[in-house]
Amino acid sequence: MATMVQAIRLALHVGEERLGVTDVFGEDVGPPLGGVFTATQGLKTAWNTPLDERGIVGTAIGLALAGQRPVAEIQFCDYAFNTIDLLKLAGNMYWSSNGEWSLPMVVMTPVGSGIHGSVYHSHSFDSMATRIPGWKIVMPSTPRDAYGLLLSAIRDPNPVMFLAPKALLRTKAQPGDEIPGEPDERTLGRMIDAPLGDRTKWTPEWPKTDDLFIRIGEAKTVRDGRDVTCVTWGRMVAMCASAANELAAEGIEVEVIDLRSLWPYDWERVAASIRKTNRALFVNEDTEVTNFGEHLLRRTIEDLFYELHAPPRLLAGANVPGIGLADNLERASVPQKPGIAAAMRDLARHRP
C-alpha cells in the first residue's frame, strides 16, 4: 500500500513520462533530499531553487508561458503567503489577456496541522486559495486520490493548486483503494524510496502504474447516511468518518462527503445529500472567519433553505493568529473527533 507521499512521487513520475512535465522544482526538491517530505525523490526533472518562494511561483508562470509543464512546490503553505500577488497573477493571466495565454502549471504545497508544526508549519491554505479566482484547487485525503488528482492537475491547461494534508503524507491506502498497478508495499519502498545516507549512486526503479484521472470538481461519498450530511476535505475526512462510525452505535447515520476539489466543487452531490438528510455540517481546519465552509453554508441557505430541518453548521479552526505547539493548544485550535461527533449528534437530534 503506497503512502500518500509515495503516491505523489508516482504521479509526478507518470507526469514526467507520459504527460510532458518538464520541471519539478522548489526548495530542497531536487537531489540529494528530494523534498522535505520526500515527495520528489528520484524524479528526473526535479531541481533545487534558491530559497525564494516568489521566484518559484514567478518562474513557474514563466515556464508555463514558454510552453513548459512545471510543477512547483512551496515547501510549506505557510511560506506561500508572500507569493499571493503572483498567485493572483497566475489566476488572472488567461482572463486578463482575454483568453490568449493559458497557464498549465501546478503548485503543490503541504497544508494544515497535525504534526506539531507550531506557528509556521501548521497553517491551512484552502480558504485563502479559494479567494484567488482562476485557479483550480484540489486536496486529497487518500493516496489513491492524491495520485489521481495530481495526474488531473498536471494534465489541466489551467493553474491548479494541489494542497497536500501534511499529517496524511505518511498514511497508507486502505485495502481496495490502491493505485492501479502499484506493487506490494515492501517492493514499492525498495523501488522508489531513497536510501538513508549517501544517495549519489542511487536511482529509483519505477513501477509501471496506470493512468488514473480523478475529475477535478468531483466529490466522493466516503460513508452513506440518512440523518446528517457532513462535507469535509483533507485531514478532516478520516476524522469525520471515524466520528460518524461511532455515532452509528447511537443509531445516527451520518453521510460523509470528501469534497476533494474546492474549486470547482461538486455542489450537485452535496445538494443531493442535504436534500436527503435535511441537515448539514461543514468541517475543515482553516480558521473559521471567511472560511470556505462559510461559502458552502451560504449556498446551502440560498439553495436549500426549505429543505433544512436544523440550522446548518460550520466547524473549523479557531480564529486565533497561530497554532500553538503544545498538544493542548494545537488540539484546541482545530476540530477534533469529539467535537465533530458532538456537532453531528446535535444536528441529528435537533427538532424544528
Add this chain to the structure above:
Amino acid sequence: MSTSFTQPAKAETPGVDSKVAPDLLLKMHDLMLRSRLLEERLIRMQKQGDGYFWIGGPGEEAFNVALGLLVDKGEGLDHDYLHLHYRSSATLTAMGADPVDALRQMKSTARDPYSGGRNFAGHYSVKRWNVVPVSSPIEVQYSMAPGTAIAQKRHGGRGITIVQGGDAGSAEGDFATCLIWSSRPGMELPILIVVTNNAWGISTAAATQHGEKHVSDRAKPFGIRTAVIDGNDAEASYHGLKDAMEYVRSERRPFVVEARVSRLYGHSSSSGANFVAEEADCLQRIEAKIEQKGLLSRAQMDEMRARFTQHLLEASKRVRDEPQPPAEAIWQHVFADPEGAVAAAQLPRSSGPSASNAGSA
C-alpha cells in the same frame, strides 16, 4: 556621483561606432514620432472622457524603439520573450503593432486585442510575438522572466528573454529574484534585464529613496555584466542594446542594462498627464540631429507630425463608436478548458452581482 538619479548619465559601454546609418536614424525617428503621437492621442482621449485612465511611456521612445527594432520577433522558444511594463508602447510600435489597437484598449472596446476591454492602456499582450501580458504591479515581471529564460537556455539557439521595469520597481524583492535566478552557477540565463530609470516613483524622487549610484550596480556582485545607457539618445540606445543583446544571445548569460530616460507626462493621468518641459526630450534631440545632418527639414518633420496626428485623430473617432464587451463576457476565459468554463460560472445568478446589475449595462 551623487546626482546619478537626477541627471542622464553618459553611456558607459562605448560602441565601436556610436552612430547609426542615416536610414536607420530616419526609421527610428519615424517610429519615435508615431509612438509619441500615439501617447499624446491616448492622453487626449482620456482627458476627453474616452478612457478611464492613461499610463504610458512618453520620454522613453528612443530607448524603447531601439529595443523593439532589435527584438527577434515571433512565437515560441526560438524567438525573444518580452516581459514589458506599462511604459512600453514604443517597443510595440517598433515591432509593428497597429496603433489603433492601443486606442481600442484606451476606449475599453470589445475589439481591444490585448485584453478585450479588461485592462488599462499600455497593458499589451501579443502571443504571436511572445509579448507576455503586461500587468500593473511594477515588479512581478522580474520574477516571471527567469521561467521563459530557463526554457530558452534548455532549448538552445539565439532566442533570449527581455524583462523591463523601472527604477522604482527595482526596490521590490522581485528584482533581486531576477538577479539571483539569472546567475545560478552553471545555469546562467540568456536574459536581458532592463531598468528604465526615469528617476521617479509616482511623486517620489528616486534620489530620496535609493542610495546606490546606479541600479545596475546591484548586478555586479553576481558577475552579471552591466551598462548604463543614455536612453534619451537614440543612437546610444541602439548601440548599447545591440551590444548587450548580442552578448546575451551568443553567450547565453545575463546582462543588465540601465537606461536613463525622461518621464515627459508625469506618472499617469492621476497626476495630470501634463507635459514636463524641464526634462530632456529624446524626440527633440533626434529631430535636431536629423535636421543638422540635413536628412529631413523641419518642415518635412512637421508635415509627418501633422499627417500622423490626423490619422490617429480619425482612428480615435472610429474607435469611439466600437461596442464595449457585453456584461456576460466577465465569465469568459476564467478557465481554458470547456469543463472549467462551465464550472467558472457555476454559482447561482439569482443572488450574484450579475443578476442585480442586469439591465444597467
